[in-house]
Amino acid sequence: MPPMLRTVDGRFRLWGAAMLLLALVFAIVVAPQLRVETSIFALLPADERDAGAEQAVRVYTDQLARNSVFLVGAGDFATARRAAGAFADTLKGSGRFSQVRLQVDQALAEAARADLPYRDYLLAARHREWLEQGQLQRLHDEAQRALYTPAGFMRPFNAAEDPLGLLSAFVTGQRPPTGRARLQEDVLALSGKDPAGKEMSYVLVVAQAGNSAFSVATEEAAGQAIAAARTAAAAAGGTDIVGSGVIQHAAAAVASGKREMSLFSGISLAGTVLLMLLAFRSLRPLLLTALAMAFGAIAGLTACQWIFGQVHLVTLVFGSSLIGTSVDYAIFFFADRFRQPGEWQPVQAPDFVTPGIALGYLTTALSYLALLLAPFPGLRQIATFSAVGLGVACGCVLFLLPRLARNWPVPPRALVLRLIDRLAALPRIGSPRARLLLAAAGLLFVGGGLLRLEFLDDVRALQSSPPPLIRQEIRMRELLGQSADRRFFLVRGDSPEQVLQREEALRARLAPLLADRRLGNLLAVSEALPSQQLQAANHALLAQQIYSADGLLPRLMLELGYGQDAIARQLSTFAAGSAPLQPQAFFASAASEPYRPLWLGSVAGDTASAVTLFDVNDADAVAQAAAGLPGVRLIDKLADISEVLSRYRRIAMLLIVAVYLVTGLLMSRRYGYRGAAAMLLPAFGGGALALALLAWAGVPINLFHVLALLLVMGMGSDYTIFLRESRSAEAPALLAVVLATLTAVLSFGLLGFSSTPFLRAIGLVQALGVSFAVILALLLRPARGAEQRTVAATISS
Amino acid sequence: MIRTMSRGMRRLLLSGLLLAAQLLCGNARAADAQDVFAHPLTPAQMSTLLGPAAKPLAAAPGLRGRFEQRKTLPDLPRPLLSTGEFLFARDLGVWWHTRTPFDSVFILTREGARSRDEGGAETRINADEQPGVAVAARIFFALFALDFEALSKDFDTYGVPTGTSKSTGWQVGLRPKLAAMSAVFREAVIDGTQHANRIELRDAHGDRTEILLPEVSILTDGLSAADRQRFAN
Incomplete structure (x- = not known):
């Protein structure tokens, strides 16, 4: 020593x-x-087998954690709309959310139009199948029906822009993650019952937390902003406000954690002080x-x-x-x-x-x-x-x-001395x-x-949330009529193109499950952004079967009574060529909005994306679907x-x-x-x-x-x-x-x-x-x- | 009966019907369609304009009649014609049976839209899962019910009376408030009396769809079992 x-x-x-x-x-x-972490994911063990996957999953869950969804409800739509307005304004005013979306009309319109320049490369799965199998008559009948019956009014593009309805089908084939919510006036709304069973009108508000790192302070502030927004909505007549999102749970965890920390350490300290004073005087x-x-x-x-x-x-x-x-x-x-x-x-x-x-x-x-x-x-x-x-x-x-x-000095008759003897x-x-x-x-x-x-x-x-928050999550699921499953597919590849191709292979396997409702819905980037390979194949099919001299379009146009010059104009426009939809353009456009959180970009040397699943009714079949597909893994964190x-x-x-x-x-x-x-x-x-x-x-x-x-x-x-x-x-x-x-x-x-x-x-x-x-x-x-x-x-x- | 007629006969009958319809709506035709948009209406004014005329319909369970649809497309020399019959049931939806140029049934309910062709194959039109496109179905519904209160939520409304001293005619113009909707049509003009007689939808690209509703009868009793069956899956 x-x-x-x-x-x-x-x-x-x-x-x-x-x-x-x-x-x-x-x-x-x-x-x-000093950074205080609150995410429950930080407590979880890392995936030891696949570090890249672990990192990608983390990026994805971080992105998801930023999103919150709210339904502001009232007895009638006008009141619900007004209350949702107050709710959204308060959230926006708090500065805690980088994006608060109430009005979606413009965005929906833009999203649909964004695909227009790429129409020569985009096909719905159903149409591609028909073209591949030469079932042109079905496409012909469908186009005819749109022209002669009100079915045409149900399309996002009219006959002049989209005579065969190919682009309409591509756009409507993408099913949004907002479930039963429909455009009403300029917001997404749905009707449903409140906890008392009363028929209500609900307006959807989607909020995204800022890009700053998660911390106790930001979560607390976000929680306070949400509470203030609830108060504002209630003041404007909103009687039932349902919220869903990780940030609320995190805010609740921070609040209870802080409460417990001060309560426990307070009681513990007080008890210790008391005992020490009693014992040592x-x-x-x-x-x-x-x-x-x-x-x-x-x-x-x-x-x-x-x-x-x-x-x-x-x-x-x-x-x-x-x-x-x-x-x-x-x-x-x-x-x-x-x-x-x-x-x-x-x-x-x-x-x-x-x-x-x-x-x-x-x-x-x-x-x-x-x-x-x-x-x-x-x-x-x-x-x-x-x-x-x-x-x-x-x-x-x-x-x-x-x-x-x-x-x-300790007085001879001190309690502690007697206690020691005892x-x-x-x-x-x-x-x-x-x-x-x-x-x-x-x-x-x-x-x-x-x-x-x-x-x-x-x-x-490991984790529990306050029962009211869990009840809200359940109600959100019921009202929207669909719920994102905890499981999702992680798709990885050496380039965006490979990831998109792998997603397409996965989606092809999942298509039969979607058809018979073993799987309710899915959301994947490749639905809206097909791989370059698939776009090229689409273009070739269109060139060969639709826009060729004896293709479906000139035949139908002739049948409808168009003149030769009008037909020739259509064909030459296609022949003049256009460029396919590229990832960069896609992610910059309004059409990519629901898909952005799924695209994880470059993670651990790979490109990665997530495919979200909704309403998994047959978990085994879904798990089987990915079997043998390279770069695809079903992630089930729980x-x-x-x-x-x-x-x-x-x-x-x-x-x-x-x-x-x-x-x-x-x-x-x-x-x-x-x-x-x-x-x-x-x-x-x-x-x-x-x-x-x-x-x-x-x-x-x-x-x-x-x-x-x-x-x-x-x-x-x-x-x-x-x-x-x-x-x-x-x-x-x-x-x-x-x-x-x-x-x-x-x-x-x-x-x-x-x-x-x-x-x-x-x-x-x-x-x-x-x-x-x-x-x-x-x-x-x-x-x-x-x-x-x-x-x-x-x-x- | 129509089925047994020759094609030429049917054509003739149809043009006759069309002519009759045009005569019926003569007053409406006389008012320049552009004009109506010079007369904005509040929902209250709208109900003053239409209220008395639409009163019988408001109490009825529905409407039935024949239709003729003319679709005019840019570069297309002749409009596309289709005819058939329709049934509107307030509690069920719209049943739209196209008989010419081909047989096809289009059914619109609050749950969604579907089509059934001669062969019997049914296609669900999955646009109803698109939050924006689903608006079209709602508007179609409201047009038949003359539910202008519902329409005024999605549209700026315009209107003029077109009636003579004897009848109570009106013309209403609609312009979508919604961007998602204006992709499908830019404006609509509806002429009517006790119900809509003529609906014209115009879009930004020169598409124009004109729907004439001749021989409309307002249902006074409830729907027959056979009629209800038409809406069944």
Whole structure:
């Protein structure tokens, strides 16, 4: 050991300097660029098999996350229209949305006209099939019907522009993603029932969040803008406003995350303060503990920002409960005071508390570090934050407190002294028979529980939204009459052209499924922008069968009574040639509006696009459709998540065994094999009891419950170590353990009330497991010699 | 009966009908079609103009009659003629049976449009899934019901009375407010008395469609089962 570290003063100076540096770095470098991530996707494991796909999926989900759809409803259309106007104006005025679309009339008209210059290259699938199979009569009859019957009025192009209806069919073949909504006046509207069953008129408003990166601030602001827009719409007579979109869920998550963070840390802090004041009757230990916790938190944030580039909201919520853990070391330190209440010297305390605190931290850190093995970025952050934060807090206790702490007088009749005596008098199960009985009862309870154990590896373990938001999503789906499926096809290729060709191959496979409604609808860029290859084929078909001298067009025109010169003009216009529709022109035109979010462009060296599916009624058939198509993959994030959750739940169970073994080996160096086993028994038993209790209560177990068991091991063994290491003075250790348990159960118990399901799972298991572990540790604590005296007696002597 | 007639006879009959229709609408013809757009009307004025005349229709379950459609296209020397019969049922939709030059049934309901040809093959016209194009179906509907309140939402409305002292004739002009609609037609002129007698649709490219509705009777009773069957799938 370097000489500097050998003395209390040397360690104090070095660690103090390090902490000052840390605070400086945090204030100057980290804090200004601290980014709080809220997207639930950031918590999810990355796709390990296909990094390119993972990246493309992320680009796509990011784009989707920006879109929000609203239906503003009222009893009659005029009121709904007015309310939707107020809604859209408020959203626009907020500056939080780069695009708010209410009036669509002009855009729809432009979108249809945008295809006109490329008419010689565009064909509906049905028409192409007819031309390929030479079924010209059908096209002829269809054109005739449009000329002689009102069927012609249902076309976006009239007979003069589109005599055969080829372009009309191409345009109308693209089914928009707006479901049942139809143009009414200049907006998209639909009629439907409100929750009370009253017939209502709804007007569609589509909004796109700005291009700035997602952050807590922008999501909060967007959430506020939406709330303000709702108020404005309600004031204008809108009685039922249905919203859908990731941003609302994110805003709700931010709001509840913030609420929980302040509530949990507030209660946790207040409880800790109260306990410390009660126990130590002095402000100084409290302030010093707060100092250690603050440095721990700063270190945790800095590490997360540095390693992950951001800090997830969930980490912060979890971190707020870490207060309860980091305080343990300080409590243990100050409880040492009761070893010699009169003559306690803080500088001597490290000699007594260091082994306990260091070993305690080591086991806790070991269990947190085991979390790093799980591929969940959210968990990795929590693990990093906790291990680093606790480590620094631990260092502060060991290196700063000996210099900064002072002994302080405690009145002889203080509550805490009496409490310590009470604790020391706690019953201990010492006789082998009693221990056997306890073991048998425990085994029965745990065994019965394990038999009833149920697993549920579902995304619901990870994410939940407030029920009102979920109800709104369901209503949006019902009102629009269609819903985008969570599954979609990811199409990749080495060029835009290859992607479009691959999409076309996929769509050809999906066409029969669309025909018999096994698939409701799909949205793909290649519907509106055919590949150059297909456009060339279309052009060739048109040249050969329609615009040739004996083609369908001259024949029909002749039949209708056109003069030869008019016919010749049509043919020569086609012959004069035009250019096909190119991706660049397409994406710049109004026609591409519904398709832009699908085009992911260049991702990881490839070009990628998404094909959205609506109303998947036969999932197997849809999944089969892509089989064997190069560059096409069905992405089902939820199924992937379930699969990963279940895989890692199994791994985590093995991990627990491994961590117990490693910790046991580590401890056996100090306590021997038997001793180590005895030390781990309370933590192991506590975890098993907690798990069994959940099983008896019918709670399905997921990965996060299992991971929490790891943490129970870390914390539970802290307490046995504290008890064991303070052999010479049991009472202070008992006080420390009881205080530490109370603060830990308080903070983890609070997590049990989180709206984030996996925090809830971790909090519940931790609170139960740690409580059980401490009870076991107390019941089974090693026997004490005759030298034991009450603290009150020590003081009075 | 018409089926048994020779083609020439049918032609003759049709031109006779056409002539009769033109005579019927004589007053309307006399008013220059351009003129009507010089007389903008508010929805309230519109109902004053049409209200008394359209009263019997407003109470009736529907209309039935014959139609003749003439489509004039640029560069086409002769207009395209088609004739047939139609049935408008307020609660069901429009059934449009073209008999010449070929047999085809066009059915427009609130749910959408479909066509059935002589052979029996039915085509759903999927334009009704296009938010913009679906407007056309709604307007067609409103034209028959003389629902000018509905029409005034999608159109700027114009109108003049054309009646003599004895009859209550009117002419109404419509210009789409919607860009999506004006792609299909630029303006419409409707002449009528108790119901529409003549509808003329003009578009920006020289397409002009004139629909004459002679021999229209306003249904007084409900629809017969056979008539209802026409709308069935």
